[in-house]
Amino acid sequence: MTSQAPVSPAPAVRVEHLTVVRGRTRAVDDVSFELGAGTLVGLLGPSGCGKTTLMRSLVGTQVVSLGTVSLLGEPAGSPRLRDRVGYVTQVPSVYGDLTVQENLSYFATILGASAEAVEHVLADVDLCDHAASMVGRLSGGERARVSLATALLGSPSLLVLDEPTVGLDPLLRRSLWSLFHRLAVAGTTLLVSSHVMDEAERCERLLLMRDGRILADTTPAGLLSSTASGDFESAFVALIGSDVPGKRGSPAAGEERP
Amino acid sequence: MNWRRTRATAGRVLLQLRHDPRTVALLVAVPAVLMGLLAWILRGRDHDFNTFGPQLLGIFPLIVMFLVTSVATLRERTGGTLERLLTMPMGKADFVLGYAIAFGMAAIIQALVVSGLCFGPYGMTVRGEAWLVVVVAVLDALLGTALGLSVSALATTEFQAVQFMPAIILPQLLLCGIIVPRSELPTVLHWISYLLPMSYAVDATQQLSTHAAVTSQFLMDVVVVGGFLVAALALGTTTLRRRTP
Numbered sequence: 001m002t003s004q005a006p007v008s009p010a011p012a013v014r015v016e017h018l019t020v021v022r023g024r025t026r027a028v029d030d031v032s033f034e035l036g037a038g039t040l041v042g043l044l045g046p047s048g049c050g051k052t053t054l055m056r057s058l059v060g061t062q063v064v065s066l067g068t069v070s071l072l073g074e075p076a077g078s079p080r081l082r083d084r085v086g087y088v089t090q091v092p093s094v095y096g097d098l099t100v101q102e103n104l105s106y107f108a109t110i111l112g113a114s115a116e117a118v119e120h121v122l123a124d125v126d127l128c129d130h131a132a133s134m135v136g137r138l139s140g141g142e143r144a145r146v147s148l149a150t151a152l153l154g155s156p157s158l159l160v161l162d163e164p165t166v167g168l169d170p171l172l173r174r175s176l177w178s179l180f181h182r183l184a185v186a187g188t189t190l191l192v193s194s195h196v197m198d199e200a201e202r203c204e205r206l207l208l209m210r211d212g213r214i215l216a217d218t219t220p221a222g223l224l225s226s227t228a229s230g231d232f233e234s235a236f237v238a239l240i241g242s243d244v245p246g247k248r249g250s251p252a253a254g255e256e257r258p
Numbered sequence: 259m260n261w262r263r264t265r266a267t268a269g270r271v272l273l274q275l276r277h278d279p280r281t282v283a284l285l286v287a288v289p290a291v292l293m294g295l296l297a298w299i300l301r302g303r304d305h306d307f308n309t310f311g312p313q314l315l316g317i318f319p320l321i322v323m324f325l326v327t328s329v330a331t332l333r334e335r336t337g338g339t340l341e342r343l344l345t346m347p348m349g350k351a352d353f354v355l356g357y358a359i360a361f362g363m364a365a366i367i368q369a370l371v372v373s374g375l376c377f378g379p380y381g382m383t384v385r386g387e388a389w390l391v392v393v394v395a396v397l398d399a400l401l402g403t404a405l406g407l408s409v410s411a412l413a414t415t416e417f418q419a420v421q422f423m424p425a426i427i428l429p430q431l432l433l434c435g436i437i438v439p440r441s442e443l444p445t446v447l448h449w450i451s452y453l454l455p456m457s458y459a460v461d462a463t464q465q466l467s468t469h470a471a472v473t474s475q476f477l478m479d480v481v482v483v484g485g486f487l488v489a490a491l492a493l494g495t496t497t498l499r500r501r502t503p
Contacts, residue, residue: 077500089338093338102273106267110266110348
């Protein structure tokens with residue numbers, strides 16, 4: 001991936017008092033944070049804690065109730081962001097009845113990306129051997145990588161990835177995380193969600209979420225030392241234990257969107 | 259709208275069809291067999307096949323295309339690909355027109371094969387120009403595509419989408435003049451039939467089968483069907499949402 005424009009003074013992501021009410025629940029409850037350009041940030045928390053709703057609010061597909069979200073200096077959902085923000089949903093959103101190559105070529109045309117970009121992202125996600133395979137016949141992990149490759153096509157400045165490594169074998173997971181690091185070094189900002197706490201150690205910064213709220217905004221080392229834990233799973237459990245339930249008067253968060 | 263994205267979308271939909279030969283075969287074979295069946299039923303009553311044949315030649319493609327399009331668009335909505343496209347620099351009109359162009363091309367092939375069979379082996383004749391019957395059949399198929407696109411927004415599952423066919427199409431079939439001439443319908447139903455696109459689609463083919471020259475009523479029918487087509491496409495565009503609750 002080519003590097004983007006030099007680091008701008010404005011943060012890549014600025015979220016202020018974001019609240020999303022879905023049905024009768026507050027899926028996201030008064031969340032504020034900023035992400036600097038070129039950082040690799042993990043968004044961790046149990047299933048149903050509001051990670052997906054938060055990510056959808058960032059990419060502008062979610063109707064938000066309160067608060068503001070701006071990306072790269074533009075309000076979320078602005079037309080000017082459409083070729084600068086890449087989003088990968090939890091369920092791979094690619095065409096099962098087209099080949100890998102045909103999927104990527106189509107999305108590349110929509111994004112105005114070149115044919116070389118298609119070859120490039122195929123190599124990035126290690127799918128060169130499957131370029132001519134029908135997506136519908138691939139394994140779940142392979143399909144997820146086609147979806148990820150699609151988001152990489154336009155060399156976006158910001159990548160929002162919803163559980164991109166779930167269901168992948170350890171080797172592939174490792175190679176994807178090293179790809180994420182390479183992208184961050186090249187200036188891309190990445191927000192990567194996961195409900196597997198062990199993935200925390202691969203991030204530069206962690207946002208831990210529960211019941212629609214950010215429990216902690218920290219680093220992997222900071223999380224372990226502040227909770228005096230040896231691993232991330234027990235650190236998260238310890239953190240939940242210290243959080244008084246219902247102190248903000250909010251009911252349980254909404255379900256995660258498919 | 260952007261021609262490059264519209265063309266890419268049309269090409270992508272056609273590619274999906276090419277990967278699914280069974281659907282393509284059904285698209286062409288179902289109306290072809292139905293028209294053959296109709297010709298057989300009405301054999302020995304030449305006049306009747308020449309009356310009903312052209313009318314149904316416009317209606318079968320409309321129904322088939324309505325179903326195919328509403329399911330295809332629903333798949334885009336539920337599979338997340340529509341949401342993904344709308345987070346990209348993709349115009350809503352690019353999406354809708356891309357589908358209309360792709361299925362319009364499928365409709366042309368369908369209409370050519372089916373009307374070729376009707377005017378050939380099935381022995382159908384019309385007083386007017388045969389090629390105009392093909393044009394009307396394509397226009398009707400496009401109308402089916404456009405109606406399917408806009409209706410798919412109302413459905414959240416494939417089961418619902420399929421049931422919109424009897425809900426939207428069958429009342430038009432009852433009122434379009436095939437069963438009872440529209441002028442003989444009860445007054446209220448006669449008025450309602452003026453609001454339904456299929457009435458004009460059927461009347462256009464009726465004009466062709468009964469008049470050697472192109473009548474002004476035929477031209478008006480074609481313009482009205484075209485108007486419904488554009489309106490349904492515009493409606494389909496407004497049902498696409500970049501932001502959802």
